[in-house]
Amino acid sequence: MKSCGFKSRSGYRDLRKASDFFSGAFCLFALIFAKTAVMFDASQPVFSLLDVCRSIRKTLSERYGSPFWVKAELHKLNRYPASGHCFPELLQKEGEKVVAQIRGTLWKNDYLRINNQFLQTVREPLGEGIGILFQAMIQYDPQYGLSLRIVDIDPSYVLGSLEKERQICLQRLSEEHLLQRNKNLSFPLLPAKIAVISASTSKGYSDFMQVLEQNPFGYRFYVRLFPALLQGEGAVVSIGEALRAVRACPIDFDVVMIIRGGGDEVGLSAYNRYELARRICLYPIPVLTGIGHSTNLTVCEEVAWFHGITPTELAVFVLRRFEEYDATLHELADRLRRAVQEGLESRKTALRHIDALLKTPGLHLRYQGAALDVLQERLRRASENLIRTENAKLESTENTLRWADPQRNLKRGYSITYQGDRLVMSDSTLSPGQRLRTILAQGEVWSRVEESADTPAPLKTEKKK
Numbered sequence: 001m002k003s004c005g006f007k008s009r010s011g012y013r014d015l016r017k018a019s020d021f022f023s024g025a026f027c028l029f030a031l032i033f034a035k036t037a038v039m040f041d042a043s044q045p046v047f048s049l050l051d052v053c054r055s056i057r058k059t060l061s062e063r064y065g066s067p068f069w070v071k072a073e074l075h076k077l078n079r080y081p082a083s084g085h086c087f088p089e090l091l092q093k094e095g096e097k098v099v100a101q102i103r104g105t106l107w108k109n110d111y112l113r114i115n116n117q118f119l120q121t122v123r124e125p126l127g128e129g130i131g132i133l134f135q136a137m138i139q140y141d142p143q144y145g146l147s148l149r150i151v152d153i154d155p156s157y158v159l160g161s162l163e164k165e166r167q168i169c170l171q172r173l174s175e176e177h178l179l180q181r182n183k184n185l186s187f188p189l190l191p192a193k194i195a196v197i198s199a200s201t202s203k204g205y206s207d208f209m210q211v212l213e214q215n216p217f218g219y220r221f222y223v224r225l226f227p228a229l230l231q232g233e234g235a236v237v238s239i240g241e242a243l244r245a246v247r248a249c250p251i252d253f254d255v256v257m258i259i260r261g262g263g264d265e266v267g268l269s270a271y272n273r274y275e276l277a278r279r280i281c282l283y284p285i286p287v288l289t290g291i292g293h294s295t296n297l298t299v300c301e302e303v304a305w306f307h308g309i310t311p312t313e314l315a316v317f318v319l320r321r322f323e324e325y326d327a328t329l330h331e332l333a334d335r336l337r338r339a340v341q342e343g344l345e346s347r348k349t350a351l352r353h354i355d356a357l358l359k360t361p362g363l364h365l366r367y368q369g370a371a372l373d374v375l376q377e378r379l380r381r382a383s384e385n386l387i388r389t390e391n392a393k394l395e396s397t398e399n400t401l402r403w404a405d406p407q408r409n410l411k412r413g414y415s416i417t418y419q420g421d422r423l424v425m426s427d428s429t430l431s432p433g434q435r436l437r438t439i440l441a442q443g444e445v446w447s448r449v450e451e452s453a454d455t456p457a458p459l460k461t462e463k464k465k
Contacts, residue, residue: 053142064137069133070090070148072090072091073090073130074128075089076089076128079111083108084111085106085107088103088104090104111126131157132154134153136151169277169299173303178278182305183304185285185305188255191254194221194222195253196226197239197257198227204260205259211312212315212318212319226242231270239276254285255285256283257288257290258287268298274299276300280300280303288317290310290311410441415438417438419435419437430449432449
């Protein structure tokens, strides 16, 4: 592949001259039309439209024959199956606004060569809605007008664009906290009801069903196919509609599997699209994918609950869940069988022991006496422990009451004041003239409130012995 950029400085200058030429030609035709609209001079030459167009084509072919590289969006491919030719729509956008647009021409042989390069490098056929870097030549036809003939397209540039789209999709899902949404769903213990999104003619779907139906353990599954396109421009919409159909189905499926088989890695770009990946993230039941031998995971594979390289791997994954559960049941059954056998042996031993005791009454009485001695000793120890515990509780309660004794606080300098039978807690409850009784550690003091708290004054006191 040739390096990106203009083939030569002369090619760039030719392109600028072409632009200037058409601008000048347009102005010239406008002036001629304006003059002829006023009057016509019979001495002036008259050109046919075909002559003008042929002159334009000749000028372009003579002066602007060098190919050059152009970066644009391949909006629509417009391939005609009958002829094999393509007439793509080429755009340049700034934001959502189209600032430049021109028709392209891609002849059949060029298309086949370029498409084969894409299949080998990008693992995708040449498609629509992608940014491309292409080598072109200006082409003008009197009947079909101006176009850019596409000579070559650099697939590595498209590969970089696809990877950039993948990274943008992952970043967007991460910012929305959706990357682990489907993975965090609880997986059913035994996924026996399976919804499969695939093509009925897909080899991968056939392999998946063969592994499930011919499993050596005799497990049975309910599998329902929801047909969909698995690659190409319509894959995102088709798979999305199939996911909606699964939810609308009255059957409560355990899992959904997107299967695309045959080991072909071509056509995986749909699984890097944000719309489809987000739908999988938000799906209410686990989504499993098996879409081919991809060295780099697609976004849909990364956000799915589980991804397998092939549909066969998905079938093996499901069977393994049943095998593990089956093995657990067998282990529990063995443990239960051993426990029952050990219990029976223990009961048999006890019965033999009792039988021996009944045959020797004296030995039985000694056995019971020993058992009573053991119980008596246990009772003695339990009683002593209980008494010690209760004594400790009583001592703790006594200490608490001792520390809470009012007389102890009075000795520390505190006093207790009553107004009648009511304990005085705040001066806001007192009024002038009320008699107060204050209890001290030794003796009592009687006093009378002379004034309110707003105008404090000495209280008259009298000591009562």
